[in-house]
Amino acid sequence: MKGISKYFGSFCALDQVDLEVQKGTVHALLGENGAGKSTLMNVLYGLYQAEEGQILINGKPAQITSPNKAIELGIGMVHQHFMLVEPFTVAQNIILGSEKTGALGTIDTKAVRQEILELSEKYGLLVDPDEKIEDISVGMQQRVEILKALYRGVDILILDEPTAVLTPQEIHELIEIMHKLVADGKTIIIITHKLGEIKQSSDWCTIIRRGQYIDTVKVSDTTEEELASKMVGRAVNLHIEKGEAHPGEEIFRIEGLTVSDSRGIDKVKNLSLSVRRGEILGVAGIDGNGQKELVEAITNLVKAKGGTISILGQEIQNTTPLNTINHKISTIPEDRHKHGLVLDFTVAENMVLENYHKAPFSKKGVLQLGAINKFAKELIEKFDVRPTGCEGQLARGLSGGNQQKVIIGREVTNDPDLLIAVQPTRGLDVGAIEYVHRSLVEQRDKGKAVLLISLELDEVIDLSDRIAIIYDGSIVDVIDAKGADENEIGLKMAGGGK
Incomplete structure (x- = not known):
């Protein structure tokens, strides 16, 4: 992504931002709330159109006018706020928009269910395909979103705060999944605020602050403290400071x-x-x-x-x-x-x-x-x-x-x-x-x-x-x-x- 600028009215959300991601890597996108990370990825996914700038996929200019176009180009996105239809089942949400139908236009639900179970087992994202979204926890909904993207067989997977609702064990599993995907030749862009996760999961990290590009660093060559200070523009205390509690009634x-x-x-x-x-x-x-x-x-x-x-x-x-x-x-x-x-x-x-x-x-x-x-x-x-x-x-x-x-x-x-x-x-x-x-x-x-x-x-x-x-x-x-x-x-x- 070269020189991407995006405005909402007179507010400049992105100001000439560059992002270069290498194939087969995990690339973290780091920035404060409102820095423009999700906006930048929404431009890449075709939800927003940039006023200025250019997107190149595998060196070729790409006009990404909609999420459907992004998916055609092999780009998938798991949003921070889930894009799920609550009265639908897990399986219905995963296949929505990518339904495989038979001769009479019917969906082979048994085959779909089996495919989802195999996919969820392969990546350790176990879900019940028959449960309704409105009846499952936020953590389970996150798994459905990840499976939805994987079901479409994307080459570039954007994860917007994917671990926000996962347990430590699930986060560890997800990082393993990400590394498996990368080993398969996939490319992952992860938006996260968790510096420890960046150190565990990512090869490169691009920092943006208040809509502007700050730096791109090799994760193995930097520390959490350096990432934090680049992100907020000041030193940040990463440890909770509290005195003794004095409990009363x-x-x-x-x-x-x-x-x-x-x-x-x-x-x-x-x-x-x-x-x-x-x-x-x-x-x-x-x-x-x-x-x-x-x-x-x-x-x-x-x-x-x-x-x-x-x-x-x-x-x-x-x-x-x-x-x-x-x-x-x-x-x-x-x-x-x-x-x-x-x-x-x-x-x-x-x-x-x-x-x-x-x-x-x-x-x-x-x-x-x-x-x-x-x-x-x-x-x-x-x-x-x-x-x-x-x-x-x-x-x-x-x-x-x-x-x-x-x-x-x-x-x-x-x-x-x-x-x-x-x-x-x-x-x-x-x-x-x-x-x-x-x-x-x-x-x-x-x-x-x-x-x-x-x-x-x-x-x-x-x-x-x-x-x-x-x-x-x-x-x-x-x-x-x-x-x-x-x-x-x-x-x-x-x-x-x-």
């Missing part, structure tokens, strides 16, 4: 909680845990072990089958999401699009979603837009949401990481007694992760209770004061985070070591 308690999914299968089974004021309790577990249903029950998005959920001694189970908010429980949800934002509302409107009916945002039932915009401007500046001055922009126009900052800013500013953070750093760059971690520790140090649910085991160990290990819908152990052994926790997460 118990704020939050769950006793004997049982929650079923939409099919009536128990996903949370007789689960009990408690969180105290001034501590971070981390929940460590492999995706799909009841974390999603646990959070939905706490936030009253689903009804619990049995058990109690109490905050400061008051039971809140089986009431309403508004009652949860009114009891000073704030949530950073796992799925920012489904449960965190109204994408077609402005950034400012999203900032006051839970408080729009209160002063100073509302007066006699009329929204006070001046007060809303003033509040949003302050939060945008405080939480470094980019581009600055975006309070009037639709939320869907922000990058994934900046959407996450909007949610975190709103929830932390609500001054909760309990802050539930579910995958809070998913898709964020190291600078933003540093900020989020600092925000969670600040909440703890202000005497708030923090319940952290993350699939990033490193994050749980580094950030938590105590760790609750969840397996098959139950808490199998609660340990002190000090001196916690990653392998021992990983064993218990997988149902062993009891």
Whole structure:
């Protein structure tokens, strides 16, 4: 890609960016949230058209006017926000647009199912072809997206934050898959904020900052610290700094909680845990072990089958999401699009979603837009949401990481007694992760209770004061985070070591 420029109105998202990728390599694309990484790859995949610049594939100029044209040229893309049809099955999503039909135009579902099972087994991305997308976890949806691209037999595979929702074991497996693909002559471009993963997976790394090309480096010749400073333009602390916790009274308690999914299968089974004021309790577990249903029950998005959920001694189970908010429980949800934002509302409107009916945002039932915009401007500046001055922009126009900052800013500013953070750093760059971690520790140090649910085991160990290990819908152990052994926790997460 040579001299690629892309504008959205008067905003310059990409300014004369170059990218040169060698065949048969893993090439990382690194940059802060809103730096233009996904935009650059969306140009390569034909979702956007650049105002300036040229794309060459195997040395030949290519006009990529649509994703179909990109696929024809052997380019596939797995997006950060999944492009899946929720009521369809896994198999239907994987073959969508590439259906192989018989003489009468019918699809041989048995053959398709077998092909998908073979493909998923070959690459260790095991999925159930008959499950509906709306019934599977975010981690499983990620696997479907990867399989969807592999099913099309692409030569160049773009992965946009592919490991954001995977466990350490799954990340290791994916890196092995990437190396297998490269050994087969495929070329992979990976957008990731995880510097350790770049070191493990990639041959080369191109850094872009605020829409401009900064550098391309050989990964084996650089360090994580050097990559981080090139990315954000300053030195970054890659380690979580926190003092001793001083836990106080118990704020939050769950006793004997049982929650079923939409099919009536128990996903949370007789689960009990408690969180105290001034501590971070981390929940460590492999995706799909009841974390999603646990959070939905706490936030009253689903009804619990049995058990109690109490905050400061008051039971809140089986009431309403508004009652949860009114009891000073704030949530950073796992799925920012489904449960965190109204994408077609402005950034400012999203900032006051839970408080729009209160002063100073509302007066006699009329929204006070001046007060809303003033509040949003302050939060945008405080939480470094980019581009600055975006309070009037639709939320869907922000990058994934900046959407996450909007949610975190709103929830932390609500001054909760309990802050539930579910995958809070998913898709964020190291600078933003540093900020989020600092925000969670600040909440703890202000005497708030923090319940952290993350699939990033490193994050749980580094950030938590105590760790609750969840397996098959139950808490199998609660340990002190000090001196916690990653392998021992990983064993218990997988149902062993009891």
